[in-house]
Amino acid sequence: MQYNQAEISRRRTFAIIAHPDAGKTTLTEKLLLFGGAIHVAGAVKSNKIKKTATSDWMEIEKQRGISVATSVMGFNYDGYKINILDTPGHQDFAEDTYRTLTAVDSVIIVIDGARGVEQQTKRLMEVCRMRKTPVIVFVNKMDRESQDPFDLLDEIEEELQIAVTPLSWPIDSGERFKGVYNIFEKGLDIYTPDKQKISERVELDLNSDELTKYISEAQAAKLKDDLELIGEVYPELNTESYLNAEVAPVFFGSALNTFGVKELLDCFVRIAPSPRSTQAEERTVNPYEEPFTGFIFKIHANMDPNHRSCIAFVKICSGQFERNTNYRHVRLDKNLKFSSPTAFMAQKKEIVDNAFAGDIIGLPDTGNFKIGDTLTSGENLHFKGLPSFSPEMFKYIENADPMKSKQLQKGIDQLMDEGVAQLFTSTFNGRKIIGTVGQLQFEVIEYRLLHEYQAQCRWEPVSLYKACWIASDNKEALEDFKRRKAQYMAVDIHGRDVYMADSAYLLNMARQDFPEIEFHFTSEF
Secondary structure, three states, X not given: OHHHHHHHHOXXXXXXXXXXXXXXXXXXXXXXXXXXXXXXXXXXEOOEEOOOOOOOOOHHHHHHOOOOOOEEEEEEEOOEEEEEEEOOOOHHHHHHHHHHHHHOOEEEEEEEOOOEOOHHHHHHHHHHHHHXXXXXXXXXXXXXXXXXXHHHHHHHHHHHOOEEEEOEEEEOOHHHOOEEEEOOOXXXXXXXXXXXXXXEEEOOOOOOOOHHHHOOHHHHHHHHHHHHHHHHHOOOOOHHHHHOOXXXXXXXXXXXXXXXXXXXXXXXXXXXXXXXXXXXXXXXXXXXXXXXXXXXXXXXXXXXXXXXXXXXXEEEEEOEEEOOOEEEEOOOOEEEEOOOOEEEEOOEEEEOOEEEOOOEEEEEEOOOOOOOOXXXXXXXXXXXXXXXXXXXXXXXXXXXXXXXXXXXXXXHHHHHHHOOOEEEEEOOOOOEEEEEOOHHHHHHHHHHHHHHHOOOEEEEEOOOOEEEEEEOOOHHHHHHHHHHOHHHEEEOOOOOEEEEEOOHHHHHHHHHHOOOOEEEOEOOO
């Protein structure tokens, strides 16, 4: 058991979240580069970094230059096993990111030095705050004209509602950007704009005359004044406060030019939490327990389009997972054995013989898994915190090619199991309704059905306001409601009753007229 504990304590699992333009995918790429994955992540062609991040492997992601699916990558660094979950940056895929945040122990938030904190980042921070997830902030693109760093710190504190402690400090920005002073390690990092090399590190006394060899006298004077002010205004890093999600360390840099990323990673592995306890409905699960437990937080169809394969991503919550060992699928109440569990480096994957608490592994899925499913060594456990949210846009989905009805059905089933959108079947007319958070999801579904399943779909408008999961202790009242609202009733993929309200007014009237009915806007109730 001592061996397991040593392995588990050196796991670091985190998500990178940001607005799409903040440079999140570039930061992911450079973190992987430091993990020794240069041949994949930092591939250089014609002296330019690839325009698409390693994690954005789906064709539509490459075309649009955005992440629309959560990717899982792992690498070893300085004796630690690092697991990165690169989340969708686009707001239409926020729900996928919400679920991903249930599978990580900490978060790195990337902020554009010029734009500051954006709306999407604020919403994701609410989830981190709710779950008390520790946060580190990386202010990116300092090699471009940026806001005053003190103004940025004020904005981060105000918009993200968390105290901050700067652990590095920029020396100017844009064309005048000379580097950062590493407050955490008391050293000067000199900026050299090179996408393939790590910048020079200089250890010197700030009062030394040597400082002006690297930066101008005016910049040196301002740096000293800024650091003095930081010492008066911001507290020194308290690791306990960071782990309790009360304070966010802040780093400055330029991910595109590989600047400031190593400093971030060096600090991260030292202060970030090892795997934390996970709350199940029955009890709290400690990661150092010997029995294996884990839950499915994501399912991805067509990781290999040639074989129509589905992969279920498992967050290991406790113990050690071993290949070819029977584990209990709690929802199905049966044992399953996995001969080819995989670890990921974006599309590149390798079979693993064992994995420990904190790791993310992929299991081949032939239709056994749904998001939220629990695997254990035998115990009856149900992990919490993987809800579906009420969609905001709705369309009927119809088959545009009668010859491909089977392909369309299989495609819809697999894509809905991923949880990117939600499928409702009207009990009134049997038609299938897709509910999403934004328009882009409809485009992605149509694209993937055509290119991965060779099935064509057609969208038809439907005027709906909100999907509400309904429940009641009074069965007669529930049946009466379903009868009187028959035209607006549907079931989700789990067979639960859903009221499809066509306006805010009618939803409010229904809640007043049927006080015994509970209306829920997330599926977890």
